[in-house]
Amino acid sequence: MSAFRLPDLGEGLVEAEIVQWHVSPGDHVVADQPLVSVETAKAVVELPSPQAGRIASTKGKIGDVVKVGDILVEYSSDEESEETGIVGDLPRAAVKASPAVRAKAAALALDLSRIRGTGPDGTITLNDLEVQQAGGQAENLVRLTPTRRSMASNMSRAHTEVVPATLTEEADVSAWPVTEDVTLKLILALVSALQSHPALGAWYDPNAQTLRLHKTINLGIAHDTPEGLFVPVLRDTGSRSAAELRRELDEMKRKVTDRTIGLSDML
DSSP, X not given: OEEEEOOOOSTTOOEEEEEEEOOOTTOEEOTTOEEEXXXXXXXXXXXXXXXXXXXXXXXXXXXXXXXXXXXXXXXXXXXXXXXXXXXXXXXXXXXXXXXXXXXXXXXXXXXXXXXXXXXXXXXXXXXXXXXHHTTTOOTTEEEOOHHHHHHHHHHHHHHHHSOOOOOOOOOOOTTSOTTOOHHHHHHHHHHHHHHHOGGGGOEEETTTXXXXXXXXXXXXXXXXXXXXXXXXXEOOGGGSOHHHHHHHHHHHHHHHXXXXXXXXXXX
């Protein structure tokens, strides 16, 4: 049995995402017939069959990310017996997971051997455990396209190699009444922006290469004190009135000032 592996697609690309299968197990193909289309950071590429033969199996589903050298298609010759196979169970590959993930899985009574890892080389991540615990439904997770994964990787690398910069814009608020609640006004503006563009508040998971979009908007409000900076969290700001938010802000300030703020208020 011969196999077709993801070839080196050039330009330093090491992986691709399966976007469409053009064949199924049992199909007979000729040389140069399209097998599968994959998307890289650059473009969608149609991969042709290097030989004629019958498709024994295809590896990977639409949306799966495969590495250069991974098997995509296995061929079988027509002369091979249809009854040829493997009797018994195949040995399971070693589970790749960090000690923290293993401890979390044990606490949740999850079988790591039944979880598909989305981290590097199939490593199981904490996010994979959350998805498994939720019954396999990754709510509010948006899988990044190869182009966005490339952008995220480059931006992450740039952040570690280039000094971050901050762009500041000035706004003339001299027309605001002196009684205007500036802090509350800025909070409401942030809430409006995050409701219109949820990706602004998304969390990026570099291992799973996903964005987690949050249903609720929680804002950290920094309080500078002689003892240091405290950042309690103003929770669910999008569903609360301006009066409620102001009362919560005042209560936060009081707790920070008299040092009664709890750890749970800052997580």
